[in-house]
Amino acid sequence: MATSIIDIQKVSHSYFRDDIEIPVLKQLTLNIEPASFVALLGPSGSGKTTILNLMAGFDRPMHGRISINQINVSQLSERQLARWRAKAIGFIFQFYNLIPVLTAAENVELPLLLTSLSRAQRAKHVATALRLVGLGDRMTHYPRQLSGGQEQRVAIARAIVMDPAILLADEPTGNLDSEAAEEIMILLQRLNAEQGKTIVLVTHDLEAAQRATTICKLQKGRLV
Amino acid sequence: MLLRYVIRNLARHPLRATLTILAMSIIILAFGLLRTTVASWYADSLGTPPDRLRTRHAVSISFQLPVIYQQRIASVPGVAGISYANWFGGRWKDGKAFFPRYAVEPVSYLELHPEIQLSPSQREAFLRDRRACIVGRKLADKLGWDVGDIVRLQGSLYPGDWEFTIRGIYSTTSPTTDEGSLYLHWVAIDEQRRIEDRDRAGTVGWFVIRMANPEQAAQISEAIDRTFTNSMAETRTETEQAFRANMATMSGAVIRAIEIMSFLILGISLLIVANAMAMTVRERHHEYGILKTLGFRASHLGFLIFGESVCLALFGGILGVVLTYPASKGFGMFLTSNFGGFFATFELPVQLPVLVILISVGIGLLGAVIPFFLCLRSRIRDELRHVG
Numbered sequence A: 001m002a003t004s005i006i007d008i009q010k011v012s013h014s015y016f017r018d019d020i021e022i023p024v025l026k027q028l029t030l031n032i033e034p035a036s037f038v039a040l041l042g043p044s045g046s047g048k049t050t051i052l053n054l055m056a057g058f059d060r061p062m063h064g065r066i067s068i069n070q071i072n073v074s075q076l077s078e079r080q081l082a083r084w085r086a087k088a089i090g091f092i093f094q095f096y097n098l099i100p101v102l103t104a105a106e107n108v109e110l111p112l113l114l115t116s117l118s119r120a121q122r123a124k125h126v127a128t129a130l131r132l133v134g135l136g137d138r139m140t141h142y143p144r145q146l147s148g149g150q151e152q153r154v155a156i157a158r159a160i161v162m163d164p165a166i167l168l169a170d171e172p173t174g175n176l177d178s179e180a181a182e183e184i185m186i187l188l189q190r191l192n193a194e195q196g197k198t199i200v201l202v203t204h205d206l207e208a209a210q211r212a213t214t215i216c217k218l219q220k221g222r223l224v
Numbered sequence B: 001m002l003l004r005y006v007i008r009n010l011a012r013h014p015l016r017a018t019l020t021i022l023a024m025s026i027i028i029l030a031f032g033l034l035r036t037t038v039a040s041w042y043a044d045s046l047g048t049p050p051d052r053l054r055t056r057h058a059v060s061i062s063f064q065l066p067v068i069y070q071q072r073i074a075s076v077p078g079v080a081g082i083s084y085a086n087w088f089g090g091r092w093k094d095g096k097a098f099f100p101r102y103a104v105e106p107v108s109y110l111e112l113h114p115e116i117q118l119s120p121s122q123r124e125a126f127l128r129d130r131r132a133c134i135v136g137r138k139l140a141d142k143l144g145w146d147v148g149d150i151v152r153l154q155g156s157l158y159p160g161d162w163e164f165t166i167r168g169i170y171s172t173t174s175p176t177t178d179e180g181s182l183y184l185h186w187v188a189i190d191e192q193r194r195i196e197d198r199d200r201a202g203t204v205g206w207f208v209i210r211m212a213n214p215e216q217a218a219q220i221s222e223a224i225d226r227t228f229t230n231s232m233a234e235t236r237t238e239t240e241q242a243f244r245a246n247m248a249t250m251s252g253a254v255i256r257a258i259e260i261m262s263f264l265i266l267g268i269s270l271l272i273v274a275n276a277m278a279m280t281v282r283e284r285h286h287e288y289g290i291l292k293t294l295g296f297r298a299s300h301l302g303f304l305i306f307g308e309s310v311c312l313a314l315f316g317g318i319l320g321v322v323l324t325y326p327a328s329k330g331f332g333m334f335l336t337s338n339f340g341g342f343f344a345t346f347e348l349p350v351q352l353p354v355l356v357i358l359i360s361v362g363i364g365l366l367g368a369v370i371p372f373f374l375c376l377r378s379r380i381r382d383e384l385r386h387v388g
């Protein structure tokens, strides 16, 4: 499948606790097309976070191959991985994971600091990203001065500010009330439709999953 | 922007940062004082020309020798000149400005110490007036004295209130000889002793001897000391350098111990900084994980961790140096007034701030090494699980 942007081939992965192997993913194969919006559903402990972490290169699969944009992620060195990740992947977490001592704008600016952009160019990108998520007026607010939904939108702005082709979101609405959750889902949908971002969304929320173009169900390390 | 992040990180635990900075500054303060003690010790013992000997009481410098030894010493072969001196001690005003005060036999003393330079007319005036004194240029400038002024001293070894007229201001030709002392006539104070304290009259602290041939220092010293074996007051004669460096109460070994200690306490400061950084990095475990997911590499994380550590150590170091200046006044006064001639001067070495800044940066960098590697070693997936 040459057209897929994310190509997971027969990936198996286990964790070890006190030398006991805990198999999590079993021979998992998954192809994701460019510009698609995939929701990954599954019970707790089924390995959803694990597969997302492998895609982002936070961890290496024990068996099998993960290619993203034709790049075999498992073969990159830590250093290459970090460089590649900064450009190719935007990650959104359940707990926003903003840096508390930095303002919204500074949080969004973080990934840009690794580039050679000038201060003015960075400021422009930050403003664009924050406006896109509807927080153009909250630039100088600190995370503790924002609501949960707003924090998550800052996190999304941070994930898209480098303009990556892929967004990986691990239960981004898991910590929000339904209204805020819906706003986040609409935002993701827009990013997918208007900007052509490939989105992989892990969620428990069936309703949220309906906004995706494809739904995959994971059970005990296998797709069903 | 990363720098701003470093600074805000510092402020996250104000108490911990403050305590670490304070601890660091106290250690740097102690380091500065110890280093200065060592430096002024060496400055003092190195600054004398090698053609002079000193003869003192064999037991300790705090015991006195009879002035009548002068003739017998002078007759020892190889002795080309002799003079004598004693501490005057005492206090000037509130005792806050300390300077060494010597009671000397002026004619021979000036002759034996050509580095003490006086204009012929001032020299003349000083020699003529028994109640006169001369002071160093630096001391005069510091205390705003001029020729003709009267210095009032409160005596300790020589009790009572004393007044001496400044008849001359000397400069010195040797950079290590201090311009911070006061010299007065030994006879002036001995006169009073003869009236009030007959037993201790006619005594001096030490004799200064010029050798005809400096290479004979060992033989001449021995010959002098042999002259007084089994007498009431046995003597010990040594070169001026040795005289200063081998003082009974504070031997060179003590100085070396101080030197070692000054570096040991730097080790303590290293542990303090490293401990603070280890705590910090452990707490930010999760945050470093987030940064890694954003593509931050070892160099960027290193900047944050080392930067914070260096800031901590540097702020402490700078505060320490700033505190050292006022503290050295009190400490120097204590030293110079209690160990008189061992530390004629107590001045902070000019390079101390630079040294401290280098040391602080070094401590900051070293202190962050282990925390930094702990941060690098941990994996993103583990760091992120902390909260989730």
Ligand SMILES: Nc1ncnc2c1ncn2[C@@H]1O[C@H](COP(=O)(O)OP(=O)(O)OP(=O)(O)O)[C@@H](O)[C@H]1O
Pocket: A015, A016, A017, A022, A024, A042, A043, A044, A045, A046, A047, A048, A049, A050, A051, B381, B382, B385
């Ligand atoms: N670092 C780890 N060490 C040991 N076991 C782990 C580790 N990470 C995950 N596991 C185990 O692997 C299994 C799958 O975990 P994973 O986080 O992928 O599940 P999940 O589908 O994301 O669940 P949830 O919906 O609760 O987030 C779980 O049984 C978990 O206990």
Ligand SMILES: [Mg+2]
Pocket: A048, A049, A050, A170
């Ligand atoms: Mg999960």
